[in-house]
Amino acid sequence: DKSFCHTCAIQDRKYVTVKSRVLHPEFRGRMVSAFLSHLFSEIVDYSFTANMETELDNISAGSTEWKGLLKDYWERLSKYCGDASQWDVRKVERMLEEKFRPILFPDLDTDSRICPSCSEGTLRFKVSRYGEGSFIGCDRHPKCKYIARTLSDEDDENETSEQIPRSFEPRLLGIMPDTSEKVLFLSVCMASGFIYFSGRKCVQQFCSFYRSS
Known part of the structure; x- marks a missing residue:
């Protein structure tokens, strides 16, 4: 199913490994997660998907205009991407070093x-x-x-x-x-x-x- 395809994708990218049918995060996966959480905190927040599904339901019900929702989302996403593009490799390294310092x-x-x-x-x-x-x-x-x-x-x-x-x-x-x-x-x-x-x-x-x- 769809979730299985996603699981295969993150395995192929070496973000996780499967041991005894349990997903175990690899350090590469932890780095990607830390980077996204730091620079795209709203989008990777657990509540984002639920809120978006509610908005899509409102569009289906006719109470929300889809162009307005898309414009609002794109403006926020564009800002996140713009901020992330200003980070060079050394700045990312320092952020990850601080995040994983205890390890x-x-x-x-x-x-x-x-x-x-x-x-x-x-x-x-x-x-x-x-x-x-x-x-x-x-x-x-x-x-x-x-x-x-x-x-x-x-x-x-x-x-x-x-x-x-x-x-x-x-x-x-x-x-x-x-x-x-x-x-x-x-x-x-x-x-x-x-x-x-x-x-x-x-x-x-x-x-x-x-x-x-």
Whole structure:
């Protein structure tokens, strides 16, 4: 039926995967949802469809003029699209980084996200060159080519070709302000993109660093 076609479409776009007949959102799907919710909040709101159906019923009943409804909707949609077109990739990256900070950089503030490769740059969330994937990389690129995959299954050959070995000796990331504990960088989970460091565990169950207790 119609809903099945839509389900197939979001699977093809790698927004979700189906496991045991249950839809599970992929990180790409979460990014799209966050982007639309931020810039098209009215249209993706759950009440929008219900309100639109009511308006269409009113048109059918003759109590609402369809041209007026269409004009009003188009003006609002056009404004949303115009606002979205002003956002460049870097602005989108910063918005998504802030949205998913608890997953990408748990318990770390910006000053603690030192690049484990060059020790000078800061690890930032980035969208790959052709928009096919996302990763955590050093903001000193191209001087520093450190790249770590995030919660995305997609492979981007152009980005991957610039990767350097991801194994590093434990490196000091910073000091926890509440406990004065030293936080040491250990590794990056290739499944989830979780930056694994001493004394911490990944909150994502699919991550190889997940600990249930």
